[in-house]
Amino acid sequence: MIDLAALGSLRAVDTHGSVVAAAEALGFTPSAVSQQVKRLEKQTGVPLLERVGRGVMLTSHGRHLVDAGGRLLTDLEEIEAGLHRQAATVAGHLRLAAFSTAMRGLVAPVVRTLRDAHPDLTLSLSEREPWDTVDLVGAGHYEVGVVHRWGDVALAIPEHLVATTVAHDVADVIVHREHPLAGRARVSPHDLLDEGWIATHEGTICREWLTRMYDGTGRLPRIAHQSMEFDSHLALVRAGLGIALVPRLGRADLHTDLVAVPAHDPVPTREVIAVHRRSMTASPAVSAVLAALAGPAGSGG
Numbered sequence: 001m002i003d004l005a006a007l008g009s010l011r012a013v014d015t016h017g018s019v020v021a022a023a024e025a026l027g028f029t030p031s032a033v034s035q036q037v038k039r040l041e042k043q044t045g046v047p048l049l050e051r052v053g054r055g056v057m058l059t060s061h062g063r064h065l066v067d068a069g070g071r072l073l074t075d076l077e078e079i080e081a082g083l084h085r086q087a088a089t090v091a092g093h094l095r096l097a098a099f100s101t102a103m104r105g106l107v108a109p110v111v112r113t114l115r116d117a118h119p120d121l122t123l124s125l126s127e128r129e130p131w132d133t134v135d136l137v138g139a140g141h142y143e144v145g146v147v148h149r150w151g152d153v154a155l156a157i158p159e160h161l162v163a164t165t166v167a168h169d170v171a172d173v174i175v176h177r178e179h180p181l182a183g184r185a186r187v188s189p190h191d192l193l194d195e196g197w198i199a200t201h202e203g204t205i206c207r208e209w210l211t212r213m214y215d216g217t218g219r220l221p222r223i224a225h226q227s228m229e230f231d232s233h234l235a236l237v238r239a240g241l242g243i244a245l246v247p248r249l250g251r252a253d254l255h256t257d258l259v260a261v262p263a264h265d266p267v268p269t270r271e272v273i274a275v276h277r278r279s280m281t282a283s284p285a286v287s288a289v290l291a292a293l294a295g296p297a298g299s300g301g
Contacts, residue, residue: 002043004076006036007069008140010048010058013037014066015139018055025141027124040065073140077279090284091120097128097136098146101230102272105250106167107146110292121285130155130205137161137275144289148270150209160278166294167272169249172260174237181243182259189213189265196224196242198233210245213266234258 012022013033023030041048048062058066080092098107103125111123128136130147137145138158148169149155157163173192175181181191199221200206210221224242227233231252233244238257245268246260254260274293280286 002065002069003036003039004073006040006043007065007073009033009036010040010062011066011070011073011139012141013049013056014058014062015135015141017057025136027126070140074277074279077140077277078282080283082282088284089120090118090288092283092285093122093124094144094285094289095124095126095142096144096146096289097126097133097142099130099133099148100127101169101247101250102146102148103127103250106272106293110295114288114292118285118288121288123289134158134161134275137277140277143276143280143283144286145275146272146293147275148205148272150205150268150270151212151266153205153208153212155205155273157273157275161275162278162281164274164276164290164294165271166274166290167249169247169270169272171245171247171263171268171270173263174234174244174246174254175259175261176237176240177257177259178240179243179259181261184261186262186264188263189217192221192243193217193219195222197221198225198227198236198242198244199223200228201226204228206245209268209270213245213263213268 009022009026009028012026013019016022016025019033020030023033026033037049044061044065046061047059048065049056050059096107107125111125114121114123126142128145133142133145133147134155134157136142138161146166147155173181173187181187184191197210199210214221225236227236230246233246234252234254236242237244245263247270249272274290276286
């Protein structure tokens, strides 16, 4: 009999390209993942992985097992969700991935409420970037993912995932209180052409949105400093090193030395979305988590 947990580990190795990366995604040790794959090879009697350079890839046998076994895991997921729906029980263990500000401002505030309302439900939380989260939920490594989409910046969501909007979040231009723009009621990109920005790195969704804001100005934003964390953005603005576009969701206190100036034309708004696999749509546990995320704590500022 094929070990389904081991099959999940093999699928994780396929998704992430190495035993170490698969272990990190699953929350296991590399040794545990290796042992599961070896157990699966012993059960099936065929080699499932082969080494390529410093990584590994599936053999033809491994590819067949992951492709066919993936359908089996999906069917089992649907059966389990249906059983829970019939029993009307919110129970089990869900793995949830979310981007950092959603973890602080959206997920953390509702976890205790969920635990109090549903003592038989447990959650494991992990911070992930939106694109990674979509891939990980799609591959079965997490049950629920919280991602964001800025305006028309693309975020591809596969057809086997369901996307539910749980909040809308607005970003403000953060400046030092002594900055000339600190007294403005609002600003547009035309007011910011000569400013130096603290921004996330090239290729991130937030950076793409900042660039799109400048459409029609004939200019690109001038990036003075780069940092992945919005808390760091605030620290750098506080040090007088530039300005930053920081969402309200999960934003730290600005205190008296920073000022949030609303932006317009366009208003920087991101859609906060929860994704889950269609095979889990009937799950009362997934429904409870989605309802909690879309509740008052998920108003998004």
